[in-house]
Amino acid sequence: MTETSTPVKEQRVTKQRLAVSAALDELDDFVSTQELHRILQDRGISVSLATSYRILQSMAEDGAVDVLRNPEGEAVYRRCAVAEHHHHLLCRNCGKAVEIEAPVVEKWAVKMAQENGYTEINHTVEIIGLCPECTLLRQAGQL
Template identity: 80%
Template sequence: MPHGTNSATTAPAAPATSGVKEQRVTKQRLAVSAALDELDDFVSTQELYRLLQNKGISVSLATAYRILQSLADDGLIDVLRNGEGEAVYRRCAVTGHHHHLLCRNCGKAVEVEAPAVETWAARTAAEHGFTEVAHTVEIFGLCPECTAKKAAGKL
C-alpha cells in the first residue's frame, strides 16, 4: 500500500457502554485478533508472530506487541506471566474478573472464579488502608494428564 494511504477505519474495540477508547481497526489488528480466536492456549507474542508469519500475514513483531497490549488494556484478552515470567495472551471464554490454573508442563489453562480469593483480597487491602485495588492470581501446577504421565514415569 502506498505511503500515506489509510486502509484503517476507526471503530469501537468494545461496546460503547464499556468505556473503552476507540481503536483503529487495521488489517494487522484484525489478523492478530483472528489468530487469538483460533487458539485454545495462552501464546507469547513471539509465538503469535511466528504463527502469523507462517500463514503469510505481514505483521511486524513490534506491531504484534502493541496490538496485544492494546487488546489486553481494553479487556478483550487476558494477559498473564507464565512460569518463566514471559507475558502470554489468550482470548478467554470467561468474561469479567477470573483467575487461572496453569499447567507447568504442557501450558494447559483453566479459567476459574474464586470468591474466597476476592473476599480475602478486599479484606487484606482494606486492613492496610488500600483502596481501588486490583489483583491477579495464577495457580501453577500439573494438570490431570501431566500428573498421570508423571505417575507413570513418562514425564
C-alpha cells in the same frame, strides 16, 4: 468498596489489530508474542513484532485476552473464554490453563486493600501445578 477497573479506551481498528484478533480466535491455547508473530508471518500477514506486542498489551488492558507468565517468565496470551474477572490454574508441564472463579479471593483482595488504604484495586491469581494428565504421566514415571 468494590473492585474497579480502568475504563476501556476505544481502540482504532486497523488491519493489524483485526489480524491479531482473528488469529487469537482460532487458537485454543496460550501463545507468546513471538509465536503469534510467526503465525501471522506464515499466513502472509505483515505485522511487525513491536506492533504485535502493542496490540496484545492493549487487548490485555481492555480485558479481551488473558495474559499469564509461562515457566520461563515470558508473557503468553489467549482470547478470554469468560467475560468476567477470573483466575487460572496453570499446568507447569504442558501449559494447560483452566479458568476459575474465586469469590473468596475477591473478598480477600478487597479486605486487604481496605485494611491498607488502597483503592481502585486490581489483582491476578495464577495457581501453578500439574494438570490431571501430567500428574498421571508423573506417577507412571513418564515425566
